[in-house]
Amino acid sequence: xxxxxxxxxxxxxxxxxxxxxxxxxxxxxxxxxxxxxxxxxxxxxxxxxxxxxxxxxxxxxxxxxxxxxxxxxxxxxxxxxxxxxxxxxxxxxxxxxxxxxxxxxxxxxxxxxxxxxxxxxxxxxxxxxxxxxxxxxxxxxxxxxxxxxxxxxxxxxxxxxxxxxxxxxxxxxxx
Amino acid sequence: xxxxxxxxxxxxxxxxxxxxxxxxxxxxxxxxxxxxxxxxxxxxxxxxxxxxxxxxxxxxxxxxxxxxxxxxxxxxxxxxxxxxxxxxxxxxxxxxxxxxxxxxxxxxxxxxxxxxxxxxxxxxxxxxxxxxxxxxxxxxxxx
Numbered sequence: 681x682x683x684x685x686x687x688x689x690x691x692x693x694x695x696x697x698x699x700x701x702x703x704x705x706x707x708x709x710x711x712x713x714x715x716x717x718x719x720x721x722x723x724x725x726x727x728x729x730x731x732x733x734x735x736x737x738x739x740x741x742x743x744x745x746x747x748x749x750x751x752x753x754x755x756x757x758x759x760x761x762x763x764x765x766x767x768x769x770x771x772x773x774x775x776x777x778x779x780x781x782x783x784x785x786x787x788x789x790x791x792x793x794x795x796x797x798x799x800x801x802x803x804x805x806x807x808x809x810x811x812x813x814x815x816x817x818x819x820x821x822x823x824x825x826x827x828x829x830x831x832x833x834x835x836x837x838x839x840x841x842x843x844x845x846x847x848x849x850x851x852x853x854x855x
Numbered sequence: 856x857x858x859x860x861x862x863x864x865x866x867x868x869x870x871x872x873x874x875x876x877x878x879x880x881x882x883x884x885x886x887x888x889x890x891x892x893x894x895x896x897x898x899x900x901x902x903x904x905x906x907x908x909x910x911x912x913x914x915x916x917x918x919x920x921x922x923x924x925x926x927x928x929x930x931x932x933x934x935x936x937x938x939x940x941x942x943x944x945x946x947x948x949x950x951x952x953x954x955x956x957x958x959x960x961x962x963x964x965x966x967x968x969x970x971x972x973x974x975x976x977x978x979x980x981x982x983x984x985x986x987x988x989x990x991x992x993x994x995x996x997x998x
Contacts, residue, residue, distance in 0.1 A: 745881060
């Protein structure tokens, strides 16, 4: 009983339902950008475990035509509706959410999209300022790593290395 | 006319047509819930319950469809892109139906605590049911 209580009191969870994920494809012929502001993120600050989820159909592109192709041809969103990341903040103990500062971290875990899971390690930053916690990260992902085939005639329109920017304002989860 | 000329004209015509099609596709407007008849009309609570009890079946049924949903407004806020989110409550304390309005649309006149009807395209389910490209269609719904 005591163990359970102490576990609960040590478990500090932070979350958002309004995380932003933006990706940017910088190819020779075209620059393509899409944003989704409804990503969820849950971070357990006591263990460093972090989880992200996002709905593929919620990505909004500048071009409706590209958005259609993203969902139908490339991501097959009807079959694989979500992209998720489940991982661990490696140096979580060096981050103090009670003290203002900028904390650089490495996050390692499984990124799962288009039905394919891949282990990745990315750089992330936590910024604590006046009780507000923001978390951001920028990294690259190769469509080919996730079984997404870009046909030859689109090679100059879609980058084979997509820039992904992640941003979240985390709120403490009160029990 | 010699063959070269014919080929040249053909190439020009094809290029112009292809360019026209490309321009049309590129500028094709975003699909919004405003212009479409709803695939289903239901309460926020019923929609949430369908997803929370069987997400796979509910997603198969509602994904990418225009849903007309009624419920009590809990919150109205701007998202990170400046679009308006309207949050409807359900009987589940944590479960919501969140509809992001189409770019430029406002929740004009909608008050927190009132019951409204709105339409949105169903994106699926995370911890809430998410709709986007939405519009408020009735903000004076009588209970």
